[in-house]
Amino acid sequence: MTRTIRDESTASAYWAAVNTFCALHDVHVIADAPVGCYNLVGVAVMDYTDAVPYLENLTPTSLTEKEISSSGSTQKVQGIIEKLKNEKKELILISSAESEMIGSNHTMMLRHSYPDVHFFDSRSLGENEWQGRDRALVWLHEQFDDGRPAEVEPGTVSIIGPTYGCFNSPSDLAEIKRIVEGCGLTIKHVYPFESNLHDISDLKNSDIVIVMYREFGQTLADLLGRPVLQAPFGLSETEHFIENLGRLTNRQKEAAAFLTLEKKTILKPIWDLWRGPQSEWFPTIRFGVVADQTYTEGLKKFLSQEMGMACLFNHNSQTTNNNDVREELANQQPQFLFGRMADKIYLAELGAKTRFIPAGFPGPIVRRALGTPFMGHSGAVYLLQEIVNALYDTLFHFLPISMRSSEGPIETKKITWTKEANAILEEIVKKAPFISQISFGRDMKKKAEALAAKQGKETVTPDILHMLK
Numbered sequence: 403m404t405r406t407i408r409d410e411s412t413a414s415a416y417w418a419a420v421n422t423f424c425a426l427h428d429v430h431v432i433a434d435a436p437v438g439c440y441n442l443v444g445v446a447v448m449d450y451t452d453a454v455p456y457l458e459n460l461t462p463t464s465l466t467e468k469e470i471s472s473s474g475s476t477q478k479v480q481g482i483i484e485k486l487k488n489e490k491k492e493l494i495l496i497s498s499a500e501s502e503m504i505g506s507n508h509t510m511m512l513r514h515s516y517p518d519v520h521f522f523d524s525r526s527l528g529e530n531e532w533q534g535r536d537r538a539l540v541w542l543h544e545q546f547d548d549g550r551p552a553e554v555e556p557g558t559v560s561i562i563g564p565t566y567g568c569f570n571s572p573s574d575l576a577e578i579k580r581i582v583e584g585c586g587l588t589i590k591h592v593y594p595f596e597s598n599l600h601d602i603s604d605l606k607n608s609d610i611v612i613v614m615y616r617e618f619g620q621t622l623a624d625l626l627g628r629p630v631l632q633a634p635f636g637l638s639e640t641e642h643f644i645e646n647l648g649r650l651t652n653r654q655k656e657a658a659a660f661l662t663l664e665k666k667t668i669l670k671p672i673w674d675l676w677r678g679p680q681s682e683w684f685p686t687i688r689f690g691v692v693a694d695q696t697y698t699e700g701l702k703k704f705l706s707q708e709m710g711m712a713c714l715f716n717h718n719s720q721t722t723n724n725n726d727v728r729e730e731l732a733n734q735q736p737q738f739l740f741g742r743m744a745d746k747i748y749l750a751e752l753g754a755k756t757r758f759i760p761a762g763f764p765g766p767i768v769r770r771a772l773g774t775p776f777m778g779h780s781g782a783v784y785l786l787q788e789i790v791n792a793l794y795d796t797l798f799h800f801l802p803i804s805m806r807s808s809e810g811p812i813e814t815k816k817i818t819w820t821k822e823a824n825a826i827l828e829e830i831v832k833k834a835p836f837i838s839q840i841s842f843g844r845d846m847k848k849k850a851e852a853l854a855a856k857q858g859k860e861t862v863t864p865d866i867l868h869m870l871k
Contacts, residue, residue: 408724409744411764413567415534416526419496420460421566422538423522425594430459430491432482432519434475434506435498454566461486463501475506483516492599493519499526520545532694532720535565536618539594543622548603552627557651558588560605562623563614563633564595569694569762570769570776571595571614577778578612578633581640584664585647586656609651616695617720633777635700636708637669640778668779672786680790687711687789690736692719692727692745693762697776701740701761704782705789719762731756738789757792817851819862826867846870 416435423431463478479495486493493516495508502525512519522541524534539562559582564571579589590608591601605611606626613619614633623630629650634643641661648657675681689711691701698716706713714736717727728748731739735754739745740761749756760767761776775781819827827850831843849870850862859866 408728409747411719411724411742411744411762413531414499414524414526415529415531415537416496416498416524417567418529418531418534419522419524419538420457421454421531421568422535422594423494423496423542424457424459425565426542426597426599428491428598428600430461430486430489430493431457432479432486432493432495433460433462433498434479434495434501434508435462436464436500457566459491474504475501476508476511479506479508479511480515483519487516487519494522495519496522497524497526502527530720531567532617536621539619539622540625542594542599543602543605543625546599546602547606550603552606554609554628555590555607556609557586557653558590558608559610559612559647560591560593560608561589561612561614561633562593562605563619564592567763568615569697569760570774572770573772573775574614574633574777574781576772577775577780578614580780581644581660581778582612582647584660585644585651586653586660587647587651610647614696616699633696635777636704636782637672637779638708639700639703640782643778664779668783671783675786675790680793683790683793684710685712687738687793688714688734688736689738689740690714690731691716691761692722692739692741693717694719697740697761700776701785704785709786738792757796759788759792815855815860817854817860817862820864822864823850823862823867826864830867 416433420431420433423429461482463475463482483493483495495512497506502523507523508521512521522538525537526534529537561575561578561582564575575592575595579592582589587609591597591605593601593605606628608626608628611623611626611628611630612633613623613630616632620630631643631646631650634640644657644661644664645654648654687705689701689705690713691698693701695718698718702713702716705711714734715730719742724744727745728751731745731748731754732752735749735752735756737757738759739749739756740759742760742762743765746758746765749758760769773784775784827843827846830846846867850866853869854860854862854866857866
């Protein structure tokens with residue numbers, strides 16, 4: 403049975419390879435890709451954001467119809483290698499969907515002519531970006547680990563995960579670093595974001611390994627044979643995370659002291675908001691999430707289980723059907739939607755009063771400042787602050803603001819409503835977010851009365867409302 407795919411939000415494993423390998427400082431990537439295929443990621447517009455900076459260590463073979471239809475890409479690849487072989491960087495050649503379709507596996511050619519150049523089959527046709535990132539990290543370990551037994555350095559922590567194209571990486575990474583260092587521990591490596599190839603062999607010497615994302619990185623972490631912790635969301639997870647950092651490194655006292663300080667400083671705004679009148683809003687808030695697994699699960703746990711807000715739905719963008727997302731938004735509009743650009747478009751198409759908060763790519767958003775974390779204690783404060791400010795902004799629109807006009811008041815005929823029309827209006831308003839229902843109902847009433855007047859009617863009937871739906 404044919405299934406229509408709407409607004410694909412997950413890239414292929416080709417992009418995963420580029421985003422992973424190009425993050426390493428001493429690597430130059432050769433993309434066996436057609437003219438223009440590399441350009442999206444190369445000039446940082448794959449997600450319409452600077453989550454991927456301009457990549458100076460990415461060179462394409464720029465395949466044309468000639469190579470794809472007849473000669474193959476071997477000669478192009480050899481020409482690029484000759485130009486780059488004197489660079490003081492490791493060369494990694496990766497396949498693209500197009501080169502895979504014509505069977506351009508360069509393993510044998512490289513082995514005979516360029517043994518120092520590595521080939522990574524991205525499996526672009528069969529794997530998505532999260533599968534690709536996970537396998538790329540494992541492949542790097544297989545190729546460049548020295549194979550020596552681990553020599554663990556006590557009190558050190560390595561973080562696995564941050565690569566180009568990951569939503570909110572700078573802020574969330576800064577928060578995890580802050581927590582680790584607050585417990586008296588030392589950051590050994592941030593891999594691959596702040597690493598070189600020679601750091602790969604040193605990862606296994608870390609006292610603890612932290613995996614930033616649930617989508618990828620766990621496979622590599624398991625290979626290292628060290629205790630592994632998952633980067634936390636919310637209050638409870640972060641508290642347990644800090645306690646585990648102390649327990650696993652025999653620094654329980656330092657971790658306990660840091661946690662006590664956190665509650666008096668970083669977390670104070672949450673306590674203040676909880677004691678204030680704003681907390682009365684929390685049980686009335688209905689929210690939805692459409693994002694990568696890490697953010698989908700994290701947001702639901704914090705906002706729903708800890709803050710008492712109602713989660714109407716949460717969709718993992720890797721597996722969800724966007725048609726279902728759009729249909730769900732049409733049936734029940736949350737007050738807040740954490741999502742991607744596609745979800746913002748769906749809201750606009752529906753004329754929804756929902757407040758949109760970016761929580762994933764693709765999306766036209768810059769997330770390079772370090773003050774917008776979602777993870778950890780700082781993330782909990784930031785998220786709650788954004789929600790409360792948005793609620794105040796919603797209330798602003800209830801104010802009876804008078805617009806200045808040189809014209810006198812416009813006389814309008816009084817429009818009456820039938821009992822049936824009022825009942826339909828009530829049902830429509832119930833679908834709007836709770837705190838917006840007053841303004842939403844007022845707007846709907848004005849539109850219905852204006853349409854009735856335009857049609858020369860003095861009464862709003864059910865058919866008028868059906869025209870507005």
